[in-house]
């Protein structure tokens with residue numbers, strides 16, 4: 001079992017001191033015109049340079065490197081000209097966890113977490129015969145003879161059952177896309193910034209019913225980098241730091257291909273376990289969270305996370321959504337940069353950057369006033385993870 | 395020009411018996427020799443008790459509709475939209491995926507009773523088909539699901 005005392009010792013010991021992101025909006029326009037601007041390593045390099053500038057550290061200070069899933073840490077080390085003492089590869093949330101563990105264990109002091117992806121211009125397949133991820137998640141490719149493919153279809157099946165069990169309506173689910181678009185309109189770097197009304201949502205075509213066009217994430221190119229170090233070193237930098245206060249993780253891989261965790265459990269048991277861990281470690285609860293970032297490859301992640309992490313009772317997400325609680329000015333701001341649906345699909349990496357920007361008070365027009373505690377929640381294919389961040393002076 | 399074919403079943407040592415049985419019109423899954431639970435997809439050990447012994451046992455062909463989706467986007471040239479995919483809970487335990495046939499989305503309701511039927515469809519051959527002497531060759535039969543009440547023509551019961 002995870003040791004609560006050891007976890008408590010890790011609380012507020014690790015800090016994110018630098019963030020960098022590529023120019024999503026501009027690069028998307030270039031990609032739409034058929035102009036290939038960069039590749040995964042190029043976007044990663046842009047983000048890394050910006051993250052270094054942001055924190056005031058130099059490349060020589062970096063002794064650890066974690067590469068995102070679309071790049072190899074060895075090649076990334078070569079491209080960025082870094083010979084580090086420790087390196088690894090990870091998805092967004094695992095990257096933060098691994099960096100914290102590595103720093104805590106003493107194998108590195110300043111770790112760069114670098115993500116780059118050219119999924120749009122490279123034509124990465126998220127459905128069809130060669131859908132990516134099939135080797136990890138058999139359900140992505142296993143049912144192709146029946147035409148069941150794409151992660152969207154698996155979430156459509158989930159949404160179909162979930163609506164029946166909880167009574168969530170299409171109009172309520174549509175408020176996820178509407179709220180996130182409203183935030184995206186306040187973010188100059190968001191890819192989708194046109195107005196989106198609930199009627200636009202409801203008149204958009206289904207892709208896999210009951211999910212419509214606006215329930216699906218974007219596919220765009222870009223990069224994100226985070227510089228992670230000790231809270232002690234962060235304090236010496238003399239710049240606003242964001243501390244990692246809580247970590248929660250629980251998997252739900254049993255029966256994953258049969259879709260039981262999605263269609264019968266709605267990932268709830270793993271979410272409850274991860275929620276208990278993250279809140280206990282951080283000494284906080286849902287009511288302390290000022291800004292919530294939820295991994296949203298599809299809109300339906302959002303009601304699942306709201307219920308699974310105790311932001312509302314089970315079956316209560318529809319009411320929160322209908323009240324407009326998630327959008328600008330709402331009482332529970334979610335995915336304040338626009339999320340994957342309207343902001344940028346950086347597979348959870350952008351959500352970490354947004355936590356940091358909000359807690360530093362640097363989120364411009366979309367800034368949530370007095371944000372002191374931010375939480376990230378993801379339930380990607382049964383890997384439920386959550387992080388709680390706090391402002392260093394909070 | 396040959397018409398586009400459905401994607402081939404997943405090849406592999408664990409899955410081959412499943413497809414051999416469906417080709418013969420039988421729905422069979424691995425049943426654990428230790429705890430007697432059915433498992434799906436096929437695999438090397440029982441996820442419940444880790445026993446390696448198993449036998450391929452026949453299912454009743456009954457099921458209830460857990461969830462469904464209507465595909466409106468075409469992902470495979472051989473499968474025209476719209477089409478229905480359902481997740482079916484079997485009384486034996488496993489949840490199975492299939493197309494819902496001889497019905498329409500308007501006729502569906504959660505937990506409605508279904509029965510398995512076998513549909514012969516042209517699909518691609520799995521990569522290792524030639525290594526199995528009893529390979530069914532050209533057409534593969536897919537285990538599909540249809541509402542219990544309807545009695546479609548040209549289909550046989552599981």
Ligand SMILES: [Zn+2]
Pocket residue numbers: 426427428429430431440441442443444445
């Ligand atoms: Zn067993």
